[in-house]
Amino acid sequence: MSPLSSLITIERTDRQSVYLQISNQIMVFIKDGILPADHRLPSTRELAGLLGVHRKTVVQAYDELLAQGWLESHTGRGTFVAANLPILKPSGIGSQPFTNGLKTAGFSLNPASYTERPIMSYGQGLHLDDGFPDVRLAPLEELSRAYRGQLLTGNAYTRLGYGDTKGSIWLRQQLSAYLNTSRGLHTTPENILIVRGTIMGLYLSSNGLISKGDSVVTGVTTWAGANTNFAQAGAKIHTIPVDEYGIDVDALESLCQNVKIRMVYVTSHHHYPTTVALRADRRMKLLKLAGQFGFVIFEDDYDYDFHYLSKPLLPLAGADPKGMVLYCGSFTKSIAPAFRVGYLVGAENVIDRFAGIRRIIDRQGDVVLENAIAELLQTGVIQRHMRKSLRTYRSRRDFFCELLGSELSQHITFQVPDGGLAVWAKFDKSVDMKAMSENAFRKGLGMSNGLGHGLPAGENFTRLGFASSNFQELEASVQILKGLLS
Amino acid sequence: MSPLSSLITIERTDRQSVYLQISNQIMVFIKDGILPADHRLPSTRELAGLLGVHRKTVVQAYDELLAQGWLESHTGRGTFVAANLPILKPSGIGSQPFTNGLKTAGFSLNPASYTERPIMSYGQGLHLDDGFPDVRLAPLEELSRAYRGQLLTGNAYTRLGYGDTKGSIWLRQQLSAYLNTSRGLHTTPENILIVRGTIMGLYLSSNGLISKGDSVVTGVTTWAGANTNFAQAGAKIHTIPVDEYGIDVDALESLCQNVKIRMVYVTSHHHYPTTVALRADRRMKLLKLAGQFGFVIFEDDYDYDFHYLSKPLLPLAGADPKGMVLYCGSFTKSIAPAFRVGYLVGAENVIDRFAGIRRIIDRQGDVVLENAIAELLQTGVIQRHMRKSLRTYRSRRDFFCELLGSELSQHITFQVPDGGLAVWAKFDKSVDMKAMSENAFRKGLGMSNGLGHGLPAGENFTRLGFASSNFQELEASVQILKGLLS
Numbered sequence: 001m002s003p004l005s006s007l008i009t010i011e012r013t014d015r016q017s018v019y020l021q022i023s024n025q026i027m028v029f030i031k032d033g034i035l036p037a038d039h040r041l042p043s044t045r046e047l048a049g050l051l052g053v054h055r056k057t058v059v060q061a062y063d064e065l066l067a068q069g070w071l072e073s074h075t076g077r078g079t080f081v082a083a084n085l086p087i088l089k090p091s092g093i094g095s096q097p098f099t100n101g102l103k104t105a106g107f108s109l110n111p112a113s114y115t116e117r118p119i120m121s122y123g124q125g126l127h128l129d130d131g132f133p134d135v136r137l138a139p140l141e142e143l144s145r146a147y148r149g150q151l152l153t154g155n156a157y158t159r160l161g162y163g164d165t166k167g168s169i170w171l172r173q174q175l176s177a178y179l180n181t182s183r184g185l186h187t188t189p190e191n192i193l194i195v196r197g198t199i200m201g202l203y204l205s206s207n208g209l210i211s212k213g214d215s216v217v218t219g220v221t222t223w224a225g226a227n228t229n230f231a232q233a234g235a236k237i238h239t240i241p242v243d244e245y246g247i248d249v250d251a252l253e254s255l256c257q258n259v260k261i262r263m264v265y266v267t268s269h270h271h272y273p274t275t276v277a278l279r280a281d282r283r284m285k286l287l288k289l290a291g292q293f294g295f296v297i298f299e300d301d302y303d304y305d306f307h308y309l310s311k312p313l314l315p316l317a318g319a320d321p322k323g324m325v326l327y328c329g330s331f332t333k334s335i336a337p338a339f340r341v342g343y344l345v346g347a348e349n350v351i352d353r354f355a356g357i358r359r360i361i362d363r364q365g366d367v368v369l370e371n372a373i374a375e376l377l378q379t380g381v382i383q384r385h386m387r388k389s390l391r392t393y394r395s396r397r398d399f400f401c402e403l404l405g406s407e408l409s410q411h412i413t414f415q416v417p418d419g420g421l422a423v424w425a426k427f428d429k430s431v432d433m434k435a436m437s438e439n440a441f442r443k444g445l446g447m448s449n450g451l452g453h454g455l456p457a458g459e460n461f462t463r464l465g466f467a468s469s470n471f472q473e474l475e476a477s478v479q480i481l482k483g484l485l486s
Numbered sequence: 487m488s489p490l491s492s493l494i495t496i497e498r499t500d501r502q503s504v505y506l507q508i509s510n511q512i513m514v515f516i517k518d519g520i521l522p523a524d525h526r527l528p529s530t531r532e533l534a535g536l537l538g539v540h541r542k543t544v545v546q547a548y549d550e551l552l553a554q555g556w557l558e559s560h561t562g563r564g565t566f567v568a569a570n571l572p573i574l575k576p577s578g579i580g581s582q583p584f585t586n587g588l589k590t591a592g593f594s595l596n597p598a599s600y601t602e603r604p605i606m607s608y609g610q611g612l613h614l615d616d617g618f619p620d621v622r623l624a625p626l627e628e629l630s631r632a633y634r635g636q637l638l639t640g641n642a643y644t645r646l647g648y649g650d651t652k653g654s655i656w657l658r659q660q661l662s663a664y665l666n667t668s669r670g671l672h673t674t675p676e677n678i679l680i681v682r683g684t685i686m687g688l689y690l691s692s693n694g695l696i697s698k699g700d701s702v703v704t705g706v707t708t709w710a711g712a713n714t715n716f717a718q719a720g721a722k723i724h725t726i727p728v729d730e731y732g733i734d735v736d737a738l739e740s741l742c743q744n745v746k747i748r749m750v751y752v753t754s755h756h757h758y759p760t761t762v763a764l765r766a767d768r769r770m771k772l773l774k775l776a777g778q779f780g781f782v783i784f785e786d787d788y789d790y791d792f793h794y795l796s797k798p799l800l801p802l803a804g805a806d807p808k809g810m811v812l813y814c815g816s817f818t819k820s821i822a823p824a825f826r827v828g829y830l831v832g833a834e835n836v837i838d839r840f841a842g843i844r845r846i847i848d849r850q851g852d853v854v855l856e857n858a859i860a861e862l863l864q865t866g867v868i869q870r871h872m873r874k875s876l877r878t879y880r881s882r883r884d885f886f887c888e889l890l891g892s893e894l895s896q897h898i899t900f901q902v903p904d905g906g907l908a909v910w911a912k913f914d915k916s917v918d919m920k921a922m923s924e925n926a927f928r929k930g931l932g933m934s935n936g937l938g939h940g941l942p943a944g945e946n947f948t949r950l951g952f953a954s955s956n957f958q959e960l961e962a963s964v965q966i967l968k969g970l971l972s
Binding site for chain 1: 502503506510513517550553554555556568570585586587588589590591592593594595596598600602605608610613618621622624626627629630633634637638641642643644645646647648649651662666667668670672673674676677681682683685686688689694695697711714715718765766767770776777780781782795799800804805807808809810822823824825826832833834835836839842845846847848849850851852853854855954
C-alpha cells in the first residue's frame with residue numbers, strides 16, 4: 001500500500017474542490033521532500049480506490065501537477081515526481097498548513113500619509129443623514145432601460161472595449177450644453193473630465209496641482225473629506241473663518257499677503273456643513289484675489305440643484321474668463337450616491353493633465369452608465385426629476401423645520417436653510433452628542449454626532465438631512481429625538 | 487429710453503438661455519461701473535419691450551441678479567443696483583467677453599511626474615488587437631437583467647446609498663469561494679478589495695507600498711502600463727531577462743544580493759507580452775526569494791481563465807502562506823474591458839490599508855454592477871461563459887496560427903501560445919512596423935506596431951490578438967496583412 005493515501009486528507013465540506021485538495025497536498029509533500037525526485041506515484045486507479053474518490057478526480061489532480069511541472073509522466077511506466085525540480089526544502093513555503101484568510105502580510109507597510117476618517121453608517125431604518133437625496137424618487141426605471149439599451153445596441157467591440165479616459169463623449173456633450181445653459185458656464189466637451197464623484201475631482205486636483213508643502217486654504221468649518229485629500233497630497237492647510245455669508249475673503253486676502261497660496265477650497269453655493277451661500281460681493285472678491293495672487297479655486301458645487309429661493313446663484317466658474325476655477329459637481333445628489341458619476345470642469349490643459357493621471361488610476365469610467373446618463377440628460381428625464389425633487393425637498397424642508405421648531409425648540413436652534421438637503425442644527429450645550437447619536441441608532445434612527453466637523457468641544461452642531469425621508473419618517477425621527485432629549 | 491437696452495445683445499442661437507444672457511451682461515455692466523450703485527433699472531415690462539423678449543424672461547434675469555445680490559428691489563419704487571457692493575473695477579474679471587472653451591488655465595501646472603503612454607485605437611473595423619476578448623460572446627442579456635434587478639429590488643436607501651469601500655460584500659463572498667475553488671487561493675472576503683481593473687490594483691499597490699526611490703523589478707519585456715505606475719510612485723525600476731520560461735529568477739536573486747528590492751512585478755500565468763508561463767521551479771524560487779529578501783510579489787493574473795493545456799497553472803498566491811503576494815485579476819477579459827471590475831487579493835492588513843487609499847480616490851465602486859456580477863457568479867453564468875469562451879478561443883487560436891503559418895510564414899515567426907488571447911509574433915527585420923501598422927489601419931485593420939513594448943530597434947515583435955475575431959474576420963485580417971507584406 002502506498003503511504004501517500006494515508007497522508008492525504010479530504011474534506012468534502014471544504015470550499016476547495018477535491019482534486020485541488022489532492023494536488024495541493026501532493027505538492028506540499030514534494031516541496032517538503034516527503035516525495036523525493038523520481039519517486040513513482042500510485043496509479044490513478046489505485047489512489048482513487050484508496051481515497052474513495054472517483055478515478056477522474058485523481059486524474060485531474062495528477063494533470064494539475066503535470067501541468068505545473070511537479071510530476072512527469074513516462075509512457076508505459078507511470079507517473080513520477082519530476083527529476084529536474086530544484087532540491088529545496090524552503091523554510092515556511094508550502095510546509096505550513098494553509099488556513100483561509102491571512103491577517104497580516106509578510107512585508108512591511110509604510111506609515112499612512114493621512115488619518116482615515118471613520119465611515120458613518122445611517123443604518124437601514126430612519127435617518128437624519130448628512131444630506132442625502134431620496135433615491136426612491138430617482139428615475140430608476142428610465143435608468144435601467146437606458147442602461148440596457150447602451151449595453152445591447154451598436155458596435156459591441158467599440159462600445160464595450162476600452163474607451164476615452166475623459167469619459168463618454170456623448171455625456172460630455174450633454175453636460176457641456178446643460179452646464180452652459182442652466183449654470184452659466186462656458187464650456188466645450190474638452191473642458192470636462194467625467195470623474196467618479198467629487199472625491200475623485202478633489203483627488204486629481206490635489207495630486208495634479210499640489211506639491212508637498214504647498215499651502216491650501218479651507219474654511220472653518222469645512223468638509224473634512226477635502227482636507228484629507230489635501231493632506232495626503234502633502235499640503236499645508238490654512239483656515240479662514242466662515243460666517244453667515246460663507247468664507248471670510250478679507251481674511252483670505254490678509255493670508256495671501258503673507259503666504260503663497262496654491263489652492264482655495266470653497267463650497268460656494270451651500271457652504272458645507274453650514275449650508276449658507278457665499279455672498280455676491282465675496283464671490284467677486286474671491287475671483288479677484290485668485291487672479292491677483294494666482295491661486296486655484298476648487299469650487300465644490302455638491303448640491304447646486306437644490307436651492308429654494310427663486311433661482312440659485314450661478315457658480316464662480318461662470319465668471320472666470322482667466323481660468324482660475326476648477327468646478328466640480330456630480331450626480332450623487334441628483335440620482336443616487338451609488339452612481340459614481342461626476343464632472344470636473346476646467347481649462348483644456350488642466351483637463352488633459354488630469355486625464356493622464358486618471359489613466360493610471362482606473363483607466364476610464366463606466367462608459368455604459370455614462371452613456372445611459374447622457375441619454376437621460378438628452379431626453380430631459382434628469383432635469384424633470386430634479387425639478388420634481390426640488391419641490392419635494394422644499395416641502396420636506398418646510399415640514400421638518402416646523403417640526404423642529406414646535407417639538408424641539410428647547411434643545412435645538414437653527415436657521416431655515418435656503419438650499420441644500422440638510423439643516424445645520426445647534427444642540428443645547430447640555431447634550432452629549434456622541435451618546436445621543438448612539439442612543440438614536442439603537443432606537444432605529446441613524447444620525448451623525450457632528451464631531452467629524454472639527455468644532456471645539458461644547459459646540460454642539462450637526463447636520464440633519466431631511467431630503468431622504470418623507471413626512472411620516474421625518475415625524476417619527478423627530479419623535480425619537482424628542483424622546484432622547486427630554 | 488434706457489441706455490441699458492442698447493448695450494444688451496441677445497443671441498438666440500446661443501446655447502445659453504436668453505435670461506442668463508441678459509443677467510450676465512447686466513452683471514458685467516455693474517462690475518465695470520457702467521451701472522453704478524443705486525442706479526434704477528428699467529421696469530421688467532419696459533426692458534422686455536425694448537429687447538423684444540417675453541416679460542417673464544426679464545423677470546427671470548432680474549430675479550437671478552437679485553438672488554446674487556447685484557440688484558435690490560424696493561417695493562413700490564423699482565429695482566436698483568445694490569448699494570452695498572464693493573466698489574471695484576477688477577482688471578480682467580467679468581470685463582472680458584466670454585468664449586466657450588478655455589484652452590489654458592490661469593494657474594501653472596507642475597511638471598508631470600511620468601511620461602504618458604499613447605492610447606492605441608484599433609478602430610471600428612477588423613482588428614488584431616492586444617488580446618481583447620470577444621465581447622459579442624459576453625452574457626450581456628443576463629448582465630442587463632441582473633443589473634435591473636439590483637437597481638430596482640430591495641431597500642433603496644441602503645442599496646443606492648454610500649457603500650463599502652472594499653466593494654460589494656456579496657461579490658467578495660462569491661469571488662472568495664470562486665478563487666479558492668478554481669485557483670487554489672486561501673481567501674476570506676476580507677482578503678479581497680474590489681478594484682476598477684488591474685490598473686487600480688497597481689495604482690493602490692504602488693502608492694500604498696512604494697516610497698520614492700524604492701526599487702521595483704520587472705522583466706524585459708513587460709507591460710509598460712505597470713512601469714508607468716511604478717514610475718509615478720517614485721520607484722527606481724530594475725529589469726531582469728525574460729526567456730521562454732518567464733522571468734529569470736536567478737538574475738533576480740543576484741539583484742537581491744546587491745539591492746534592497748521592494749516589489750517584483752510578474753505576469754506569472756501568461757507573461758506579458760510574450761505569453762509564456764512561469765515554470766514551476768521558477769515559481770517556487772520566486773516565492774522563496776520573496777520570503778528571504780522581504781519583497782512584495784505583485785502577481786498580475788490578467789487572463790488566467792484562458793489556458794489551453796489541460797488545467798492552467800495555479801497562481802503563486804495559492805502557495806504563499808507568508809503573505810508576500812498581492813494577487814490581481816479582473817473581469818476585463820472574462821466579460822468586457824468596459825466593465826471596470828477587478829479584485830486585489832492580499833492579507834487583511836494590506837487590503838484595509840488600500841481601502842483607506844481608495845476611499846479618497848473614488849470612495850467606492852459601482853455597487854449595482856458589482857452585485858449584478860455577484861449574481862452571475864452565484865448562478866454560474868460567468869463560469870459557463872468562460873468555459874464556452876475558452877473553447878471558442880482555442881479554436882480561433884488554432885485557426886489563426888494555421889493561417890499565419892500557411893499565409894505569412896515568410897514574414898512572421900511565432901510559437902503557438904499555450905494560453906492567452908494573443909500570439910507574440912516576430913516580423914521579418916525588413917518590415918517597417920510603424921508603416922505597416924499605419925497602412926493596415928488605412929485598410930481597415932487595427933493592429934499595434936509593437937513599439938510600445940520597448941524592444942531594441944530592429945526587434946520586430948508585436949502581439950496579434952485572435953480572440954476578438956471570428957474565423958471570417960481572422961481570414962480577412964490575415965489577407966490584409968499578407969497584401970501589405972508582399
